[in-house]
Each structure stands twice: as structure tokens, then as C-alpha cells.
Amino acid sequence: MINAKITCAVIFSLLFLCIGCIENNDPVSETNAVDEDSTMYASSADEYDIAIANNAFAFDMYSNIVKEENLVFSPYSIFTAMAICYGGAGGTTQEQIASVFNYPLSKPVLEEASKNMMATINSDTDNYDLSTANALWVRKEYPLNSEFSTNSKEYYGGNVTNLDFRSEPEESRVIINNWVASKTNDKIKDLIPEELITEDTAIIITNAVYFKGAWMNKFDTANTAKRAFYNSSSNENPVDMMYTQEFFSYGESENAKILEMPYKGDDLCMYIVLPEENNIEEFEDTFTISDYNELKSSMESQYIVHTYLPKFKIDVKTELPDTLRNMGVVDAFDGNLANFSGMYNVQLVPEDYNLWLDDVIHQAFIDVQEEGTEAAASTAIEATDGAIPTVLEFKADHPFMFFIEDKRTGCILFMGKVENPEY
Known part of the structure; x- marks a missing residue:
């Protein structure tokens, strides 16, 4: 042949x-x-x-x-x-x-x-x-x-x-x-x-x-500071943690929170999915696209969210x-x-x-x-060959998943997870 x-x-x-x-x-x-x-x-x-x-x-x-x-x-x-x-x-x-x-x-x-x-x-x-x-x-x-x-x-x-x-x-x-x-x-x-x-x-x-x-709502570099991040083994590591306080679309379920971080123009965004537990393995092994869509459907935008997100490479x-x-x-x-x-x-x-x-x-x-x-x-x-908003906290100080999605089509362009932020 x-x-x-x-x-x-x-x-x-x-x-x-x-x-x-x-x-x-x-x-x-x-x-x-x-x-x-x-x-x-x-x-x-x-x-x-x-x-x-x-x-x-x-x-x-x-x-x-x-x-x-x-x-x-x-x-x-x-x-x-x-x-x-x-x-x-x-x-x-x-x-x-x-x-x-x-x-x-x-x-x-x-x-x-x-x-x-x-x-x-x-x-x-x-x-x-x-x-x-x-x-x-x-x-x-x-x-x-x-x-x-x-x-x-x-x-x-x-x-x-x-x-x-x-x-x-x-x-x-x-x-x-x-x-x-x-x-x-x-x-x-x-x-x-x-x-x-x-x-x-x-x-x-x-x-x-x-x-x-x-980002539509940029992080102030003056607010970035060394804060603790806990990996899946619950080991504490100091990382460069960004911080902002904004109105974000936010939702949650029994075992996870979700935050939408829009980019300028609001055609694209990054979704951060933060499990309740530090160990992400069990969560990601059972987290389906149906769970992802259901989590997104729980989101509301009337909240001020204190948001902590590590810089990472x-x-x-x-x-x-x-x-x-x-x-x-x-x-x-x-x-x-x-x-x-x-x-x-x-x-x-x-x-x-x-x-x-x-x-x-x-x-x-x-x-x-x-x-x-x-x-x-x-x-x-x-x-x-409208009313005084509820103030929430979204602190990504342990492993999380992320998605960059084209909001016009709903197409996921990039996805992944952060187990250990490196920068």
C-alpha cells in the first residue's frame, strides 16, 4: 500500500x-x-x-x-x-x-x-x-x-x-x-x-x-496586592491578587459561583466559575455544559460585587x-x-x-x-502523505475555571482552569 x-x-x-x-x-x-x-x-x-x-x-x-x-x-x-x-x-x-x-x-x-x-x-x-x-x-x-x-x-x-x-x-x-x-x-x-x-x-x-x-471595568493597579491563594491541596501561596468593586452579573448554585467580566463593547466576556471547595478535581469531573448554562441562567446584575482575581500566566x-x-x-x-x-x-x-x-x-x-x-x-x-444594592464578594482565592465567550453567538472561544496562579 x-x-x-x-x-x-x-x-x-x-x-x-x-x-x-x-x-x-x-x-x-x-x-x-x-x-x-x-x-x-x-x-x-x-x-x-x-x-x-x-x-x-x-x-x-x-x-x-x-x-x-x-x-x-x-x-x-x-x-x-x-x-x-x-x-x-x-x-x-x-x-x-x-x-x-x-x-x-x-x-x-x-x-x-x-x-x-x-x-x-x-x-x-x-x-x-x-x-x-x-x-x-x-x-x-x-x-x-x-x-x-x-x-x-x-x-x-x-x-x-x-x-x-x-x-x-x-x-x-x-x-x-x-x-x-x-x-x-x-x-x-x-x-x-x-x-x-x-x-x-x-x-x-x-x-x-x-x-x-x-475590561469594561478595569482593575486599579493600586489595589493589586499579595494575598493568599489556596490550591487544591489547600496549600497557601501568596499571589498578586487584583481587586475591584463594581456592578457585575453574578450567580450561584449549591457548589459554585459565577461572575461575568465583560470586555469593552460588551460583545465578549470572561466567565469565572469558582467552586465552593478548594479541590477542583471532583467539581470539574462532574461539571457539564448543562451545569454551566444553568449557572449562567442564575445570574443577576443588580449587585455590587467585591471581586478578587489573581493575575496569572x-x-x-x-x-x-x-x-x-x-x-x-x-x-x-x-x-x-x-x-x-x-x-x-x-x-x-x-x-x-x-x-x-x-x-x-x-x-x-x-x-x-x-x-x-x-x-x-x-x-x-x-x-x-434601582434599590440599595446587595454587596457580595467573589474571592477567587482557590482553583477556578474560566471561559471567554462571544456573547453575540454564545460560542466559547477559550476555556481553562487556574490551579496555581503563576506570574
């Missing part, structure tokens, strides 16, 4: 940096299941709610990632990059990816919904910077399927650039990394690691997401092939079973030619400070 492999190198680099004056006995999997009639069997983009699909995938991914310490990733970035790859999938490979990512079996439905989501994200505003972009990098003289190429450009803005992967692997790596850097304001400079590109590399699909915005690198296999993407990693025939011109390759997924790498960095947030995510898929 003549085989080329898709090494799915999914490398996320998330940057949260405050900028001046801008801004299967798994309970999670069971509860996060979405209605197949409105996802897998959706017949139109209006019927398919891509934000619900993305968010359900986000919680499924979170429940499957090894997360002993701090964690951050972009469900939207991996969801979108894989959607382009999905455009070339067929048979059981397509069905398994659809099941895990909550894609519709109708590719045109996903393409149209993705195009609409990208249009919302890329809409212009003076309040913040938010953008997403895609690109396809194809080995020189590779027989790329023309329909796959056209659809990638039409629905994802993924222009095709031919590179000489075989003769100039390092030069090709530099070109791709420069593209990523340009789309992420130079926050992600080395997405493609050395030696990832080999003579068998056929296609590299890249996605980038960038966000830069100020997180840098995480994770390999995800086993995670995706455990989630159900099995055939795509098998050289004998994978079907990505929609990516190439079947008339120009040998009869036994094949592509499959080989590697997934996830890298993330987050930096939160007093004045705002800057966030960048990048994904690479390598195809190788």
Missing part, C-alpha cells in the same frame, strides 16, 4: 495580556450530548447551531484532557481547523469526526454555518480586536482536490499556497510560522516545530484566532492523539481505515493511496492582568 499520513499537529498558543487602555462512563460526555437531529442530521445552516456544537465539544474535550495542573485551550480553534479537514473526510472517518465534533453529516451545512460564524468574529469594531483566519499549505505538485480547495477558500477563507516541503522543509516552516505570527500580532511565532515537516508532508492546514480587548503543551482516539476519532488515525479521499484528486494517485492522522500537539499560554486581555490561538493540521 502506498500511504501518506496526516500528522495532525494541533498546536494552540493562547496569550492573555492586559494592554494599556484597550481591552464513556463519563458523566460529562453523557450530559453534554447534543441533539443529533439538530447537529448530525441538520439540513440547513439555520437549523444547525454551531455555537452549541462547539460548546458541547469544548466540554467533552475538557473532560478528556489530562489536567493535573493549570490548563487553557481554544475549542473554537481546533473545532474550525478540524472542520476544514472534515471537508475531505468520508465513510466511517467522516461519521466518527462528526460524532466527536458535533458536525452535521451534510458538509455544506457546516461550511455555511462556519462562514457565518467567521463573519461575526471578523466584524469590525473600535472596541476590541477579534479575528480568525485559515490557510492551506500544499506540497508542490500535490494533486489537491479542486472542490476541497475551492470550498476551503469560499467558506473558511483558506487560500492555498504551494510550498516545496521536500527540498525546502525549513524554509517552508518559516513561511508558515510567519503567517501565524502575522495573524496573531506576533504572539505565536513558532507554531510549527523543527523537523515536523518531512519529505512526506502533503498538506498543512492552519487556523489562527486573535483577541485583544480591555499559564503555559501548557499537550499531545492529543490519544485524547481524540478516546473521544471516538479512531479510523482517522488508522492508515488502513482512514478516509480523507476528498482532499486529493483520486484520479492522480495510486489506487491504494491513503491519508491518516498521525499527531496532534496543543500548546497554550495565557496572561491576565489588570487592564485587559490579549488572546491568540493557532492550530496546525499537517497532512503527511
Whole structure:
């Protein structure tokens, strides 16, 4: 058999940096299941709610990632990059990816919904910077399927650039990394690691997401002070704790509190989910998307909230092939079973030619400070062959989860947890 492999190198680099004056006995999997009639069997983009699909995938991914310490990733970035790859999938490979990512079996439905989501994200505003972009990098003289190429450009803005992967692997790596850097304001400079590109590399699909915005209610740096933070072992660590007293949308349940921290323009926000107990493991193992939505529905905005939030930086690198296999993407990693025939011109390759997924790498960095947030995510898929208000307190002095969400669509762009604030 003549085989080329898709090494799915999914490398996320998330940057949260405050900028001046801008801004299967798994309970999670069971509860996060979405209605197949409105996802897998959706017949139109209006019927398919891509934000619900993305968010359900986000919680499924979170429940499957090894997360002993701090964690951050972009469900939207991996969801979108894989959607382009999905455009070339067929048979059981397509069905398994659809099941895990909550894609519709109708590719045109996903393409149209993705195009609409990208249009919302890329809409212009003076309040913040938010953008997403895609690109396809194809080995020189590779027989790329023309329909796959056209659809990638039409629905994802993924222009095709031919590179000489075989003769100039390092030069090709530099070109791709420069593209990523340009789309992420130079926050992600080395997405493609050395030696990832080999003579068998056929296609590299890249996605980038960038966000830069100020808090609507900035923290006064004068109020930042060393305060105690208690990790899951209840060990006390002094951290730089920010403080503000504002009207915030706030809600709570028996075992958690939630706070909405909007960014300037109020199109995007960060939700902080703070468990009652210091040890976050039991909470996160049972915290579902239904719980998240129910917690959000409890929120009210008539309260002054004394808010304490630590400054934190997180840098995480994770390999995800086993995670995706455990989630159900099995055939795509098998050289004998994978079907990505929609990516190439079947008339120009040998009869036994094949592509499959080989590697997934996830890298993330987050930096939160007093004045705002800057966030960048990048994904690479390598195809190788009134009344006096009640005053409340929200003191994030122990592990918590966070979500950055596009309030216009409800799409979770970034999510993670803080186990040990580092700054």
C-alpha cells in the first residue's frame, strides 16, 4: 500500500495580556450530548447551531484532557481547523469526526454555518480586536482536490499556497510560522516545530484566532496586592491578587459561583466559575455544559460585587492523539481505515493511496492582568502523505475555571482552569 499520513499537529498558543487602555462512563460526555437531529442530521445552516456544537465539544474535550495542573485551550480553534479537514473526510472517518465534533453529516451545512460564524468574529469594531483566519499549505505538485480547495477558500477563507516541503522543509516552516505570527500580532511565532515537516508532508492546514480587548471595568493597579491563594491541596501561596468593586452579573448554585467580566463593547466576556471547595478535581469531573448554562441562567446584575482575581500566566503543551482516539476519532488515525479521499484528486494517485492522522500537539499560554486581555490561538493540521444594592464578594482565592465567550453567538472561544496562579 502506498500511504501518506496526516500528522495532525494541533498546536494552540493562547496569550492573555492586559494592554494599556484597550481591552464513556463519563458523566460529562453523557450530559453534554447534543441533539443529533439538530447537529448530525441538520439540513440547513439555520437549523444547525454551531455555537452549541462547539460548546458541547469544548466540554467533552475538557473532560478528556489530562489536567493535573493549570490548563487553557481554544475549542473554537481546533473545532474550525478540524472542520476544514472534515471537508475531505468520508465513510466511517467522516461519521466518527462528526460524532466527536458535533458536525452535521451534510458538509455544506457546516461550511455555511462556519462562514457565518467567521463573519461575526471578523466584524469590525473600535472596541476590541477579534479575528480568525485559515490557510492551506500544499506540497508542490500535490494533486489537491479542486472542490476541497475551492470550498476551503469560499467558506473558511483558506487560500492555498504551494510550498516545496521536500527540498525546502525549513524554509517552508518559516513561511508558515510567519503567517501565524502575522495573524496573531506576533504572539505565536513558532507554531510549527523543527523537523515536523518531512519529505512526506502533503498538506498543512492552519487556523489562527486573535483577541485583544480591555475590561469594561478595569482593575486599579493600586489595589493589586499579595494575598493568599489556596490550591487544591489547600496549600497557601501568596499571589498578586487584583481587586475591584463594581456592578457585575453574578450567580450561584449549591457548589459554585459565577461572575461575568465583560470586555469593552460588551460583545465578549470572561466567565469565572469558582467552586465552593478548594479541590477542583471532583467539581470539574462532574461539571457539564448543562451545569454551566444553568449557572449562567442564575445570574443577576443588580449587585455590587467585591471581586478578587489573581493575575496569572499559564503555559501548557499537550499531545492529543490519544485524547481524540478516546473521544471516538479512531479510523482517522488508522492508515488502513482512514478516509480523507476528498482532499486529493483520486484520479492522480495510486489506487491504494491513503491519508491518516498521525499527531496532534496543543500548546497554550495565557496572561491576565489588570487592564485587559490579549488572546491568540493557532492550530496546525499537517497532512503527511434601582434599590440599595446587595454587596457580595467573589474571592477567587482557590482553583477556578474560566471561559471567554462571544456573547453575540454564545460560542466559547477559550476555556481553562487556574490551579496555581503563576506570574
